Amino acid sequence: MKQCMMTIVENIPLIRDTYRMKLEGDVSAFDAPGQFLDIQLDGHFLRRPISLCDLDYTDRYCREGILTIIYKVLGEGTGEMTRMENGRELDVLTGLGNGYDLGCAGERPLLIGGGVGIPPLYLAAKKLRENDVDVTVLLGYNSAGDIFYDDEFGSLGCDVLISTADGSAGTKGFVTDAFRELKTEFTYFYTCGPEPMLRAVFEEVYKGAGLSGQMSFEERMGCGFGACMGCSIETKNGSRRVCKDGPVFRTEEIAWQIPE
Numbered sequence: 001m002k003q004c005m006m007t008i009v010e011n012i013p014l015i016r017d018t019y020r021m022k023l024e025g026d027v028s029a030f031d032a033p034g035q036f037l038d039i040q041l042d043g044h045f046l047r048r049p050i051s052l053c054d055l056d057y058t059d060r061y062c063r064e065g066i067l068t069i070i071y072k073v074l075g076e077g078t079g080e081m082t083r084m085e086n087g088r089e090l091d092v093l094t095g096l097g098n099g100y101d102l103g104c105a106g107e108r109p110l111l112i113g114g115g116v117g118i119p120p121l122y123l124a125a126k127k128l129r130e131n132d133v134d135v136t137v138l139l140g141y142n143s144a145g146d147i148f149y150d151d152e153f154g155s156l157g158c159d160v161l162i163s164t165a166d167g168s169a170g171t172k173g174f175v176t177d178a179f180r181e182l183k184t185e186f187t188y189f190y191t192c193g194p195e196p197m198l199r200a201v202f203e204e205v206y207k208g209a210g211l212s213g214q215m216s217f218e219e220r221m222g223c224g225f226g227a228c229m230g231c232s233i234e235t236k237n238g239s240r241r242v243c244k245d246g247p248v249f250r251t252e253e254i255a256w257q258i259p260e
């Protein structure tokens with residue numbers, strides 16, 4: 001973890017309530033997709049955790065760079081972020097969390113993202129594609145108007161499949177409905193999304209189809225770096241802090257009981 005000042009170099013809406021922000025500065029603390037940063041906002045005691053979506057180095061020592069985050073406006077903090085202009089400096093904790101272990105991907109991984117769980121999968125897809133891995137991405141949204149970053153995944157060379165809850169684009173239903181239609185044999189999966197989606201993926205993809213994977217949790221956080229126990233979840237190995245021991249956990253560690 002590193003605390004540093006980063007400068008906003010882009011802050012634009014992608015769709016009505018979802019924005020992309022690019023921050024320039026010291027990015028040396030990041031070493032895996034799926035990690036997150038914690039942003040200090042004026043007038044708020046608690047920092048706001050947001051996943052790393054993309055990272056481009058601007059020096060050959062991989063110390064300086066431009067990172068991308070995508071955030072959905074949910075409350076006061078993210079609302080305030082939409083009004084920030086280029087050139088403004090933000091106090092940021094960088095390199096938080098464990099991130100995805102891409103060494104498990106095998107030849108044909110499946111990436112499953114829902115809503116604001118989609119951004120961290122972009123950097124995972126980019127790294128996998130850099131190693132010529134065939135990547136399928138399954139992206140779930142509420143409706144066609146909520147779709148973002150499908151083209152960006154396509155530009156990486158991923159096979160992109162979409163599901164929308166109201167059926168206005170792609171498969172009607174949830175990511176698990178679209179998963180059931182897939183005929184491909186996958187080697188592993190990586191996912192991030194709201195907890196109901198993670199539970200459905202755990203049941204359908206891990207328990208049902210027998211595919212192992214890694215799941216990233218977006219639990220409510222206090223300190224964000226392991227000091228307060230405010231983000232604990234129960235795993236088969238006991239209580240674990242999402243901010244420090246996660247946010248990524250292997251399916252084998254997760255203690256969810258699935259009804260028979």
Ligand SMILES: Cc1cc2nc3c(=O)[nH]c(=O)nc-3n(C[C@H](O)[C@H](O)[C@H](O)COP(=O)(O)OP(=O)(O)OC[C@H]3O[C@@H](n4cnc5c(N)ncnc54)[C@H](O)[C@@H]3O)c2cc1C
Nearest residue numbers: 046048049050051071072075076077078116218219220221
């Ligand atoms: C590891 C991690 C990665 C995340 N990545 C993203 C991302 O890439 N894009 C994105 O849009 N959102 C992401 N979130 C959720 C994001 O942190 C919250 O939406 C945001 O903090 C809400 O702040 P607010 O002030 O607008 O809302 P408020 O509801 O006013 O926030 C009040 C407090 O609750 C916390 N909080 C509220 N909702 C959440 C939530 N869902 N998860 C965690 N804390 C929450 C806030 O941090 C704050 O301390 C992530 C959360 C975690 C834990």
Ligand code: FES
Nearest residue numbers: 222224228229243
């Ligand atoms: S938020 Fe404090 S320990 Fe995780």
